[in-house]
Ligand SMILES: Nc1ncnc2c1ncn2[C@@H]1O[C@H](COP(=O)(O)OP(=O)(O)OP(=O)(O)O)[C@@H](O)[C@H]1O
């Protein structure tokens with residue numbers, strides 16, 4: 001037993017699956033299990049199974065299978081993984097969020113995998129189960145064997161055997177394995193739920209990262225841009241259903257990020273598409289950005305409220321519970337309004353038209369300056385420009401600079417970051433990784449600084465809002481005032497840390513790498529190099 | 534991993550019933566739990582139908598020939614394991630005396646289990662000995678069933694004065710009333726009086742219930758054969774919640 005093996009249970013019951021050979025009659029198999037292997041049959045059961053996982057398949061990704069089981073007797077949450085039964089817990093109802101899980105270690109381990117994502121039903125099946133046990137002479141269970149017929153939608157059931165070993169009784173397991181082999185039962189190579197998933201067309205893998213596309217450096221810029229924008233459109237549509245139903249807050253978040261990326265790309269690559277055709281779409285995406293904002297803001301405050309509560313003395317932290325009620329109410333009504341818009345005709349028409357535009361073949365001849373240029377040239381020039389802007393704006397910031405200057409820099413950084421992500425496939429992977437990491441540490445500082453300012457304003461706003469709705473007691477008010485003070489203190493600290501982060505970003509190796517990858521070779525403006533070197 | 538010991542100097546007060554039923558409840562909530570039946574009589578092992586036999590006995594464990602981990606047996610309940618009693622435990626005191634740091638031996642043996650379990654629950658035999666000293670050194674909390682009788686209170690005082698002489702820094706004492714019969718005047722009076730004197734007494738009291746006696750013939754924790762809202766099941770659940778809150 002090694003001390004390093006924390007996490008999933010390494011010693012829980014082993015679970016082995018076997019196929020039932022077609023040539024043996026069921027009656028005969030049972031007869032031999034009971035006779036030769038000395039098993040006892042318990043009363044049969046019927047169960048309804050709901051297989052659960054997050055949208056990004058956090059459980060399946062770690063070789064786990066999570067099932068909510070309902071039978072006439074009880075409700076259970078079953079977790080298998082790494083060839084073992086990790087947990088089988090009585091539970092009141094189908095869990096959705098991490099908070100619905102028990103606070104014990106298995107609950108925490110599942111919660112860690114889920115993060116803030118909801119458990120969604122992947123597949124519903126029915127099982128009819130005959131259970132056999134091996135008992136010793138004191139009627140202690142030494143091993144269990146289930147003969148399971150499991151079906152989706154009354155289709156032909158999958159039949160398999162599930163053996164559950166028990167720690168400390170290896171001989172019973174060995175005897176049964178030998179017995180099963182003699183009956184011609186072969187071990188199944190994987191958890192049988194995967195066959196059910198395959199049959200029902202349930203995806204067991206998370207979607208690949210959205211920017212997992214291939215770009216050729218010589219590709220026309222307008223062709224490449226259509227490809228990227230098309231991927232972003234797909235990403236919005238992929239997250240639409242979850243956003244409409246508010247399955248968890250990540251759907252809306254990912255939806256919004258795709259909108260923001262789309263807007264950023266449209267705004268940055270000039271001379272690729274006819275401006276008059278883009279106009280309408282740019283306005284529509286701005287509209288999408290603004291209608292999704294209020295719900296997202298409330299989601300964020302709901303997600304981070306426990307952190308704020310933890311920062312306050314415990315009494316004040318508890319008082320903020322009232323803020324949760326306020327936020328929940330408002331989130332619900334904003335979400336309803338949002339779902340109405342995103343489920344409505346305007347959104348649908350936008351996406352349809354956008355899809356048509358993106359599917360258009362590129363014009364053979366174009367008067368636009370950049371449309372037919374190789375994408376690597378257009379991308380490189382733009383990235384180089386943004387990088388120089390970041391350096392210029394950053395260097396101009398002193399201890400006395402107003403917050404607006406940092407916020408401008410934050411926006412430039414974000415644009416640069418998006419460009420690096422759009423076009424990462426054109427450059428060596430390790431280089432882009434490194435540059436993104438360097439940029440990210442700067443963005444984190446700038447983002448925190450901005451967020452802290454916004455948060456103070458928001459909490460002031462909540463105070464006003466709660467007062468209007470007669471939800472603001474003295475205790476809540478005191479907690480909010482204190483919280484705003486703490487946020488202001490933190491804001492000042494984060495501001496002080498800016499220099500260090502910027503200096504790291506503008507270090508020579510980073511500048512060199514940017515220049516070597518993106519600086520236009522025919523140095524259209526020779527002073528560029530001096531400016532950043 | 535938290536180590537809880539069901540302990541009392543006095544015999545027959547409900548130590549084993551407590552260890553068995555709380556361990557079962559813990560496992561039902563998803564806490565990986567193991568009971569170590571330290572009583573050579575093997576009552577806890579009996580309730581789980583597990584043979585009270587450990588290969589190599591106490592000696593084998595203490596010399597390291599047989600790691601404790603090898604003695605673990607699954608009970609019939611998911612997430613609940615048991616380390617059986619062994620008749621050799623009756624000489625555990627003597628065996629411990631031969632070791633270096635004799636009062637820390639059991640803790641040493643249990644340490645490797647820390648990664649595997651959330652709770653290790655010790656079911657101790659009644660007395661105060663080198664084994665109990667080992668338990669005090671290893672446990673995070675002592676679960677102390679107290680029958681509300683003058684004799685029981687006397688042994689509780691004995692234990693307190695032992696701890697005055699041998700202070701235990703991190704050991705939490707969690708006494709609670711056990712086998713309570715409210716029809717009896719003495720029980721009622723003492724339950725009224727004692728918590729004022731000993732505020733550490735938990736507020737949950739375990740009533741005297743024939744269901745607990747039935748564990749002997751059923752050889753199962755009460756929760757397995759009683760309905761979830763039976764008062765005794767609820768009493769153990771409330772005791773468990775109170776203990777969780779104190780830890
Ligand atoms: N709450 C209760 N109601 C009724 N009977 C109980 C209760 N608790 C324990 N008993 C019974 O009292 C007897 C002693 O209980 P138990 O074995 O749990 O005590 P113990 O302190 O472990 O004893 P020992 O000191 O012998 O180890 C057993 O027969 C048990 O069934």
Ligand SMILES: [Mg+2]
Nearest residue numbers: 548549572576
């Ligand atoms: Mg006992």
